Amino acid sequence: MSPFPTALPTSRVPDPASAPPLRWGILATGGIAASFVTAVRAHTQQRVVAVGSRSKDRAEAFAARFGIENAYGSYDALVDDPAVDVVYVATPHSEHRAGALAAVTAGKHALVEKSFTRNASEAEDVFAAAATSGVMVMEAMWTRFLPQSDVIRQLLADGALGDVSTVLADHGQYFADLDGSHRLLDPSLAGGALLDLGIYPVSFASFAMGTPESVSAVGTLTDTRVDAQVSIVLKTGAAEAVLNTTLLAETPTTASISGSAARVELSGPFYAPGTLTLKAVRGGPSLVRGPDAIAGHHGLCYQAAELARCVAAGMTTSPLLPSSETLAIMGTLDEIRRQVGVVYPGE
Ligand SMILES: NC(=O)c1ccc[n+]([C@@H]2O[C@H](COP(=O)([O-])OP(=O)(O)OC[C@H]3O[C@@H](n4cnc5c(N)ncnc54)[C@H](OP(=O)(O)O)[C@@H]3O)[C@@H](O)[C@H]2O)c1
Numbered sequence: 454m455s456p457f458p459t460a461l462p463t464s465r466v467p468d469p470a471s472a473p474p475l476r477w478g479i480l481a482t483g484g485i486a487a488s489f490v491t492a493v494r495a496h497t498q499q500r501v502v503a504v505g506s507r508s509k510d511r512a513e514a515f516a517a518r519f520g521i522e523n524a525y526g527s528y529d530a531l532v533d534d535p536a537v538d539v540v541y542v543a544t545p546h547s548e549h550r551a552g553a554l555a556a557v558t559a560g561k562h563a564l565v566e567k568s569f570t571r572n573a574s575e576a577e578d579v580f581a582a583a584a585t586s587g588v589m590v591m592e593a594m595w596t597r598f599l600p601q602s603d604v605i606r607q608l609l610a611d612g613a614l615g616d617v618s619t620v621l622a623d624h625g626q627y628f629a630d631l632d633g634s635h636r637l638l639d640p641s642l643a644g645g646a647l648l649d650l651g652i653y654p655v656s657f658a659s660f661a662m663g664t665p666e667s668v669s670a671v672g673t674l675t676d677t678r679v680d681a682q683v684s685i686v687l688k689t690g691a692a693e694a695v696l697n698t699t700l701l702a703e704t705p706t707t708a709s710i711s712g713s714a715a716r717v718e719l720s721g722p723f724y725a726p727g728t729l730t731l732k733a734v735r736g737g738p739s740l741v742r743g744p745d746a747i748a749g750h751h752g753l754c755y756q757a758a759e760l761a762r763c764v765a766a767g768m769t770t771s772p773l774l775p776s777s778e779t780l781a782i783m784g785t786l787d788e789i790r791r792q793v794g795v796v797y798p799g800e
Contacts, residue, residue: 481552496751545636556588557590565590567656573783594653633677645679647683683697707723
């Protein structure tokens with residue numbers, strides 16, 4: 454077991470402004486698309502050159518709001534724009550496969566919002582098409598690319614936690630009062646807590662302890678038959694993860710990885726830039742890393758920079774979140790949904 458460190462490791466994540474520029478097309482004009490454009494504009498050299506929407510009016514309004522050169526009234530027109538190198542797919546989960554396939558078959562790289570697709574089978578379709586086209590497709594699990602995640606990566610690699618036994622993470626937001634037609638409650642848009650919020654704890658457990666050997670889940674469904682709440686236990690070797698996601702309450706949304714020597718904790722919301730604490734067992738010393746200057750959803754810029762660096766290096770997957778791990782995570786989500794009884798129309 455390594456001795457308790459005298460200082461926390463320094464993040465090796467490069468300044469997002471140093472990543473070589475790509476020309477981005479934004480596919481859809483909803484909430485996260487706006488946050489993404491704001492973040493990459495503020496902190497990177499990435500150029501947003503086009504936006505596509507199902508409605509020409511919405512594309513033009515989005516383009517006017519962000520000063521984007523080209524606005525298209527269809528997703529096909531966006532992916533066919535020769536000035537676009539990479540497409541950011543920001544539609545509801547049910548539409549990710551179609552958006553990503555459109556991009557990669559047009560020869561464009563793609564950054565696809567989480568959860569990557571509705572299920573593992575759809576994810577396989579996307580990665581197979583990307584391999585055929587020789588382009589890069591990455592899941593926009595932005596937490597994975599934050600500097601704080603690289604500190605945890607080094608703590609795990611150094612053995613600073615000792616033998617890891619326990620991972621705890623939750624993500625709950627109060628959405629129970631939403632109209633039943635909202636995408637979060639709509640099975641035809643692959644709604645539910647798990648794919649929208651629960652993906653963060655599940656991805657965090659994958660990061661901390663790898664792909665689970667066993668998955669156990671219980672859940673509560675909404676009147677619309679998507680998951681309102683799910684509690685999950687994952688097991689890999691001697692390590693166990695206890696995870697919760699809910700649309701019924703605002704939970705702490707914290708995460709920790711605990712071992713025989715120490716635990717690392719992320720303040721809530723753990724999926725965004727925040728405070729990291731390393732605490733030795735039995736009341737020993739602790740080390741704290743404060744929040745980074747790039748805060749909140751501005752942290753979305755790191756995933757764009759990572760994709761741009763990988764593309765410049767001729768890579769088609771990121772070692773920080775390889776396509777094989779995204780596929781495995783989709784498999785875990787499939788098994789959780791099977792156990793709680795959520796099936797999307799047409800699956
Ligand atoms: N990383 C994060 O922090 C974060 C935060 C929130 C959401 N997300 C993810 O981002 C994705 C989109 O979420 P959002 O909150 O941005 O959703 P949203 O505000 O509802 O926007 C989704 C957009 O998708 C397009 N769309 C295409 N087909 C649609 C359909 N059948 N019904 C509704 N909209 C459709 C629409 O754009 P047009 O009408 O212009 O075509 C719509 O504006 C999801 O995968 C979600 O999990 C990530």
